[in-house]
Amino acid sequence: MASKQSAAKTRSDRAERSHPGEPQIQREPKLPFPEQHQESPGLESKLRPRPRYQAPQYKAAGKLEGKAALITGGDSGIGRAVAVLYAREGADVAISYLPEEQRDAEETKGAVTAEGRRCALIPGDLTDANFCRELVEQTVRQLGKLDVLVSNAAHQARKQSLEEVTEEEFDRTFKTNVYAYFHLAKAALKHMKAGAAIIATSSETGILGNKLLPDYSATKGAINAFTKALAQNLVEKGIRVNAVAPGPVWTPLNPSDKGASPKQVAEFGSDSPMKRSAQPEERHRAQRNGRRDGRRIGGSPCAQTCSRYIHF
Numbered sequence: 001m002a003s004k005q006s007a008a009k010t011r012s013d014r015a016e017r018s019h020p021g022e023p024q025i026q027r028e029p030k031l032p033f034p035e036q037h038q039e040s041p042g043l044e045s046k047l048r049p050r051p052r053y054q055a056p057q058y059k060a061a062g063k064l065e066g067k068a069a070l071i072t073g074g075d076s077g078i079g080r081a082v083a084v085l086y087a088r089e090g091a092d093v094a095i096s097y098l099p100e101e102q103r104d105a106e107e108t109k110g111a112v113t114a115e116g117r118r119c120a121l122i123p124g125d126l127t128d129a130n131f132c133r134e135l136v137e138q139t140v141r142q143l144g145k146l147d148v149l150v151s152n153a154a155h156q157a158r159k160q161s162l163e164e165v166t167e168e169e170f171d172r173t174f175k176t177n178v179y180a181y182f183h184l185a186k187a188a189l190k191h192m193k194a195g196a197a198i199i200a201t202s203s204e205t206g207i208l209g210n211k212l213l214p215d216y217s218a219t220k221g222a223i224n225a226f227t228k229a230l231a232q233n234l235v236e237k238g239i240r241v242n243a244v245a246p247g248p249v250w251t252p253l254n255p256s257d258k259g260a261s262p263k264q265v266a267e268f269g270s271d272s273p274m275k276r277s278a279q280p281e282e283r284h285r286a287q288r289n290g291r292r293d294g295r296r297i298g299g300s301p302c303a304q305t306c307s308r309y310i311h312f
Helices: 002-018 077-088 099-114 129-143 167-188 214-237 262-266 280-289 301-306
Strands: 068-072 092-097 119-123 148-151 197-201 240-246 307-310
Touching: 068 077, 068 129, 068 167, 077 092, 077 099, 077 148, 077 280, 092 099, 092 129, 099 119, 119 129, 129 167, 148 167, 167 197, 167 214, 197 214, 214 240
Parallel strands: 068 092, 068 148, 092 119, 148 197, 197 240
Antiparallel strands: 240 307
16 A cells, blocks of 8 residues: 555655646646548557646545446546556456557556556457357456456447438447446446446437538437436445536547548637547546536536536
């Protein structure tokens, strides 16, 4: 425990020395970013600038000590930030990802183990219902139990018109974003006890819509509705169900979107209230700081302006 506290203090001290007296929210990278594009699914290791996920000033309080969590899309972006900071809070984690993302997954594992926790790497395709079920079973076999499910992985591809959205693309978006959430939650419930939690990554597009993302927006709206229904269904079992709906966040999903030009990627998030995309470490703070009684949702200033919240 002493070594973990020392490492956390070192991270915090290093961040403060680099920008003395400046709030962390003002230290995050500013736009424009370099123009860039990647083939889907995209790798965090190739992003410039690299997304920030370690939250050097975040001080853990043992909130997840002894817990086991499964995080889909945990190799990069929001999923990586959640995996690392869950580990800092005391949880062992399992992450799922596509086989092409192995390089990023290994980096996440290294960051998790540096926090003193175990990290199980389980590659596979979440559009396959059988893999979703096996993913849950593998997590339980490797970590011994399952206390938290984070359904985070997503697929998106911008289109200029509805006519450009093919049936194949529509199916892939729904199977990745919605069907996987359903299959994972159903499989996880067999292993969850009172006090467990299910958390879904939604999006502000599920509330506000986005004319370039009709299928993606529809999936996020479905996630919101499913979360509400599931929360009501499981409350008597003592299992909490939440959705967090971020605004623009800098992850590999952005440059690997076939419908986004390199110039659009460079300006991603410029139309948000903060005039920039959020960093994954900021999204995690928003998730951790939301209050359970519903009276105050949100945490850091960036979280409040870059994200919408659904909290049940």
